[in-house]
Amino acid sequence: AAYYLPVTPSNVCKPRRLYIDFKDVGWQDWIIAPQGYLANYCHGECPFPLSESLNGTNHAILQTLVHSFDPKGTPQPCCVPIKLSPISMLYYDNNDNVVLRHYEDMVVDECGC
């Protein structure tokens, strides 16, 4: 018999708000823009059964099934970013050049199991 953990809507896998302020990491001297950005992160459980809203992969569904048979030996699937978007950054380098750089996968848009 499967062992069910009670899962409330608040602790299921989903993006959580994380604002990175470059001042907090002491980078304001060389980053021109942006001053910070909404990076977000994924956190939460991937409970059995995986609903569509949890964006479960086939692998996650199988792992969930195995976890239900053997909760100690096999962990629940992880909650991970499945869709990320880029940001652009303007900064000064060591030669005082102004650089615009495009970085992929910097903002978590969606999470999944």
Next chain:
Amino acid sequence: VNMQEKLFLSSMGLSSRPKPSHQAPVPSLLWKLFKKGSKQTSTSDTDPCVVSEYGVRGNIVRFIQDQGSLISAPAVHCFNCVRKHLFFNMSVLEDVEQLSLAQLEMKFKQDLAHLGPHVFSVDLYRVLRTTLKGVTHESSRKLLLSQSLGPGAHASVHVNLTDLAETWRKPGKNYGMHVELQLKHLSNVLQEHAYVKNPHLAVQIAQMPDLYTSLVVVSLNPLQCRSRRKRS
């Protein structure tokens, strides 16, 4: 934390936190590109690894500062002219980066309408080797561009230097360039393409416009800019 920061900066293409000595003004084009990039989302159809303003692939745009200086007499043997050494440090590009574009921009501070009955020529040379102090530069350089600018002309000149800038990336191969501005009388240019030697020209050298130069470099780091593949 320091180690984590170092690893993160390394993945961003930086060896450590940059320490700029002064905060140079941000060129308007970079602001424009930044604002455009900020609006793009992962669902956007435009390829974020293409700089459409220049029509080339790239995820990094740099405005590289000119580190050259004015060349003073006796190295200058031209009459009524100003000669400047241009040097752009291309070693700021990482080895992994693929150079897509290097464009020189020469901008004049003043409006060229102040030239009156004069034009001035802009000659751009590639420096082939270093020369000893006091030796003329003529034999150690190669002409890249010669252009006349008169009243009403655009106050900026753009030159594509991509191939040359690629050679500058090799250690010890970057001797920079020379730019020479020479004031000429318009009537003489039209008649005989020669400048007049008249006493007024000594005063007119003060009218030589101030020149600002920068090199716009677009490059692609293939590790940070994967090509977009549509799922079948």
